[in-house]
Amino acid sequence: MDKELIHQFITASLAEDVGDGDHTSLATIEAGTQGKANLLVKDTGILAGVELAVEIFKTVDAALAVEVLINDGTAIKPKDIALTVTGNVQSILKAERLVLNCMQRMSGIATITNNIVRLLKGTNTKVLDTRKTTPGLRYLEKWAVRIGGGVNHRFGLYDMILIKDNHVDYSGGIRRAIENANDYLAKTGKKLAIEIEVRNLEELEQVLQTGNVNRIMLDNFNFDELRQAVAMIEGRYITEASGGITIDNIRDYADCGVDYVSVGALTHSVKSLDLSLKAVKL
Structure with missing residues (x-):
């Protein structure tokens, strides 16, 4: 992974999405609230983007704890849990869409590529x-x-x-x-x-x-x-x-x-x- 290029991408993508703040989370969730979320699989294919997802979460909030349960390149099926993330809820939600957008597309590409292989x-x-x-x-x-x-x-x-x-x-x-x-x-x-x-x-x-x-x-x-x-x-x-x-x-x-x-x-x-x-x- 080219970390310099990846961090430039993450920074630009977050700026595009977050702007001056995730006002929905800021308005509805008390500051400092701690929580956990699972990244759930709802499809069949090859998982990709896990390594990137970890970088996104850490860029948003270095205090977030990410546990990877399924690695890139692994066959997945519905109800699998790819990873868990624990920490500040507002930070988790700020990272959510970028993580999903990247992982969903990358997994789709990895899946069709693997089918051809x-x-x-x-x-x-x-x-x-x-x-x-x-x-x-x-x-x-x-x-x-x-x-x-x-x-x-x-x-x-x-x-x-x-x-x-x-x-x-x-x-x-x-x-x-x-x-x-x-x-x-x-x-x-x-x-x-x-x-x-x-x-x-x-x-x-x-x-x-x-x-x-x-x-x-x-x-x-x-x-x-x-x-x-x-x-x-x-x-x-x-x-x-x-x-x-x-x-x-x-x-x-x-x-x-x-x-x-x-x-x-x-x-x-x-x-x-x-x-x-x-x-x-x-």
């Missing part, structure tokens, strides 16, 4: 996430993918060169795009992997003739084309299939022999898991 069992293919994330939540969403057993692709525009169709078209073709990328790395001294997207077998052949890349993304290939592409590459480059991949057809893509399949739906259209924080009467 299980579908890929027996193959050498791994599932990748993408940059199709919620602005401001990318770190959390990619963290959840890892908890679910998936692999993170590049985090942003800065940690890999990924030459896509628009880059190819604007730069004047496959060969020119690859040459430009390698020249840029030589001039800047940056140590970045180069991946290039190809749209058909003809573009793949141009990449194979040019070389000087690390990974080839085979975009929107049908299964016959994908198998042919993998055979043409012959293990010389890492292969990634993308475009139109769903939980229903991902095993078919993996059976074509690619190293990775990238799935934007891991983060852009996930269903959150149902969790709640409930007071415990002492």
Whole structure:
């Protein structure tokens, strides 16, 4: 966990939610009231965001005592209790919504990722996430993918060169795009992997003739084309299939022999898991 980044996120999120005070709790609950709450599971899936939840509670009030009962990456079912928190009730309620919002979404992402990982069992293919994330939540969403057993692709525009169709078209073709990328790395001294997207077998052949890349993304290939592409590459480059991949057809893509399949739906259209924080009467 990148604690500096996480604390920036928590601080900004609390400022957005709390403003100048949780006036409902301040108005209805006597200052200093002590209590306990359970984080209840109301869904089936993979739990994620527990480690983050602890940081949120501690940021709101360092005196809050959090007992983790179920760790990140664990299978959960309704009526499970993920954690308990004890201390100042006003502090617990101030943290409640941020904890739940994060854990519900992260658990949803971890769950669908884990479902796909299980579908890929027996193959050498791994599932990748993408940059199709919620602005401001990318770190959390990619963290959840890892908890679910998936692999993170590049985090942003800065940690890999990924030459896509628009880059190819604007730069004047496959060969020119690859040459430009390698020249840029030589001039800047940056140590970045180069991946290039190809749209058909003809573009793949141009990449194979040019070389000087690390990974080839085979975009929107049908299964016959994908198998042919993998055979043409012959293990010389890492292969990634993308475009139109769903939980229903991902095993078919993996059976074509690619190293990775990238799935934007891991983060852009996930269903959150149902969790709640409930007071415990002492």
